[in-house]
Amino acid sequence: MNKEATIEAMPATTPASFKVACSSCNLRELCMPIGFNAEDMHKLDSVVATRRRVKQGELLFRNGDAFTSLFAIRTGFFKTCISTVDGREQVTGFQMAGEIIGLDGIVSDHHSCNAVALEDADVCVMPFANVEELSREFPVLQRHVHKIMSREIVRESSVMMLLGNMRAEERLAAFLLNLVQRLHARGFSQSELTLRMTREEIGSYLGMKLETVSRAFSKFSDEGIIEVKQRYVKIIKPDALKLIFNPETCA
Amino acid sequence: MNKEATIEAMPATTPASFKVACSSCNLRELCMPIGFNAEDMHKLDSVVATRRRVKQGELLFRNGDAFTSLFAIRTGFFKTCISTVDGREQVTGFQMAGEIIGLDGIVSDHHSCNAVALEDADVCVMPFANVEELSREFPVLQRHVHKIMSREIVRESSVMMLLGNMRAEERLAAFLLNLVQRLHARGFSQSELTLRMTREEIGSYLGMKLETVSRAFSKFSDEGIIEVKQRYVKIIKPDALKLIFNPETCA
DNA sequence: CGAAAGGTTGACACGTGTCAAAGTGGGTGG
DNA sequence: CCACCCACTTTGACACGTGTCAACCTTTCG
Numbered sequence: 272m273n274k275e276a277t278i279e280a281m282p283a284t285t286p287a288s289f290k291v292a293c294s295s296c297n298l299r300e301l302c303m304p305i306g307f308n309a310e311d312m313h314k315l316d317s318v319v320a321t322r323r324r325v326k327q328g329e330l331l332f333r334n335g336d337a338f339t340s341l342f343a344i345r346t347g348f349f350k351t352c353i354s355t356v357d358g359r360e361q362v363t364g365f366q367m368a369g370e371i372i373g374l375d376g377i378v379s380d381h382h383s384c385n386a387v388a389l390e391d392a393d394v395c396v397m398p399f400a401n402v403e404e405l406s407r408e409f410p411v412l413q414r415h416v417h418k419i420m421s422r423e424i425v426r427e428s429s430v431m432m433l434l435g436n437m438r439a440e441e442r443l444a445a446f447l448l449n450l451v452q453r454l455h456a457r458g459f460s461q462s463e464l465t466l467r468m469t470r471e472e473i474g475s476y477l478g479m480k481l482e483t484v485s486r487a488f489s490k491f492s493d494e495g496i497i498e499v500k501q502r503y504v505k506i507i508k509p510d511a512l513k514l515i516f517n518p519e520t521c522a
Numbered sequence: 523m524n525k526e527a528t529i530e531a532m533p534a535t536t537p538a539s540f541k542v543a544c545s546s547c548n549l550r551e552l553c554m555p556i557g558f559n560a561e562d563m564h565k566l567d568s569v570v571a572t573r574r575r576v577k578q579g580e581l582l583f584r585n586g587d588a589f590t591s592l593f594a595i596r597t598g599f600f601k602t603c604i605s606t607v608d609g610r611e612q613v614t615g616f617q618m619a620g621e622i623i624g625l626d627g628i629v630s631d632h633h634s635c636n637a638v639a640l641e642d643a644d645v646c647v648m649p650f651a652n653v654e655e656l657s658r659e660f661p662v663l664q665r666h667v668h669k670i671m672s673r674e675i676v677r678e679s680s681v682m683m684l685l686g687n688m689r690a691e692e693r694l695a696a697f698l699l700n701l702v703q704r705l706h707a708r709g710f711s712q713s714e715l716t717l718r719m720t721r722e723e724i725g726s727y728l729g730m731k732l733e734t735v736s737r738a739f740s741k742f743s744d745e746g747i748i749e750v751k752q753r754y755v756k757i758i759k760p761d762a763l764k765l766i767f768n769p770e771t772c773a
Numbered sequence: 774c775g776a777a778a779g780g781t782t783g784a785c786a787c788g789t790g791t792c793a794a795a796g797t798g799g800g801t802g803g
Numbered sequence: 804c805c806a807c808c809c810a811c812t813t814t815g816a817c818a819c820g821t822g823t824c825a826a827c828c829t830t831t832c833g
Contacts, residue, residue, distance in 0.1 A: 355687070361686045363679045374671075375672060378669045378670075378672035378675075378676055403668070406658070407657075413657065418628055420628075420671040420675065421625055421626060424625050424674050425630075427675065427679065428604060428634070431612055431685060432606070435612045435726065435728075436610045436611075469811065469812090470813095475686065476686075478685055480789075481812080482789090483788090485813055486814080488812095488813090501797075501812070690821070720780085721780065722779085730821075731821075732779090733780095733821090733823085736781055737782080740781070752830075
């Protein structure tokens with residue numbers, strides 16, 4: 272059995288050496304641009320001001336908070352969500368190690384969503400003023416920041432495709448494939464994962480009710496495509512999943 | 523009766539003086555940052571390389587095209603859309619004068635959607651290399667670019683809320699309110715508009731079928747909330763529309 | 774003037790939501 | 804350390820909103 276897909280158990284994590292330095296961070300390749308020499312790399316370290324721990328269930332930031340910083344996730348797992356006055360909630364994304372969170376706050380200087388830790392997390396606080404200042408000095412960083420924002424725009428577009436055009440099972444298949452792909456890029460199994468979110472949160476992200484999510488899981492399980500036990504999921508037939516999600520977004 | 527809400531009939535448009543210069547553009551306040559002095563403003567003119575005309579039905583760029591430039595819409599109206607291998611289409615947005623289009627291409631150096639002119643259009647071509655170079659020189663422009671991208675991220679989040687949580691009539695109400703609000707910001711009526719897109723395109727954007735869009739229009743009309751005749755829409759009771767869309771996104 | 778594209782409306786089907794009940798597992802306090 | 808509790812999940816029965824299919828109408832344009 273492959274190692275469990277928990278971010279806490281990141282591979283090659285040296286036993287908690289808590290440097291606040293990108294230059295010595297093993298996630299650098301995920302959240303920072305490549306192509307820096309050693310000297311520049313040390314200048315880059317000044318992007319990150321501090322670290323911050325967020326316990327499971329706690330908020331990294333909430334709707335309305337003043338925006339001052341972006342956050343790079345070191346460990347842990349987040350959801351971002353917005354909600355209506357009448358209590359309906361929309362999960363707008365799930366974020367894992369190496370991903371950047373907080374871009375929503377730039378436009379209005381205030382965050383427009385909540386960021387909730389779905390497991391104990393550790394983030395790098397990057398004051399946006401630092402990011403912008405260093406971006407002016409380093410075109411590579413500038414381009415990187417632009418790419419991160421563009422990537423988020425493209426991701427949201429593909430979620431719009433899911434929500435607007437796909438049926439429940441297609442959505443769940445796409446969701447699972449996306450999750451394992453991102454976990455695999457972080458050194459985890461491409462067939463096994465442990466979900467960090469509830470059925471309700473998955474449903475909110477995918478625009479369906481928790482019962483529908485549960486039914487879709489059961490259906491995939493009955494068909495031998497996946498193995499499910501609560502939060503644990505094993506993908507038995509990835510090709511079958513891809514077939515269900517046949518219409519590759521942006522083909 | 524208020525003037526018709528067609529972008530071509532922009533108010534205070536001097537009779538087609540076709541300068542390629544932001545400093546003398548009457549849309550500057552919409553797509554460029556404020557707070558530039560006259561001297562800097564002229565440097566800023568070099569962001570825009572050329573102009574480009576796009577006829578109704580033609581594409582400004584298509585999925586897969588190399589990304590080189592952002593485009594600022596001077597006149598005209600666009601939709602951006604992505605499609606699946608099996609032909610399903612998702613409209614990801616409608617863009618009008620003063621708005622920036624092409625941000626999707628930054629992440630991969632290739633566009634990931636199609637941009638189609640829904641009426642004859644005229645755009646400023648801004649080579650992204652120019653934008654980045656000037657951004658390094660002018661923090662105000664840098665911040666502006668970041669805000670534009672962040673605004674797009676937030677907009678897409680609110681569409682996710684629409685698609686994931688709202689019912690057909692709520693979606694259409696939100697859509698109409700958003701459209702008139704943007705048109706009003708450009709000097710048009712806040713109660714009358716002429717749609718530039720078909721029922722099918724509205725439906726694609728809002729995740730519903732054209733028949734459902736049509737029915738929702740008829741329902742609003744029957745209730746005296748709006749007046750509809752084909753593409754012409756007059757909002758009789760804006761408050762009723764807001765009530766239908768009561769859950770203000772991100773409340 | 775005729776054809777094509779877009780829009781409206783009706784009848785019916787079907788996917789997903791709703792409501793309810795029961796099962797499962799993890800955390801916590803005695 | 805165990806037992807209880809609570810949050811989460813699964814499953815079933817039924818309802819309902821929206822999709823599907825079809826017919827007809829309106830407008831535009833060659």
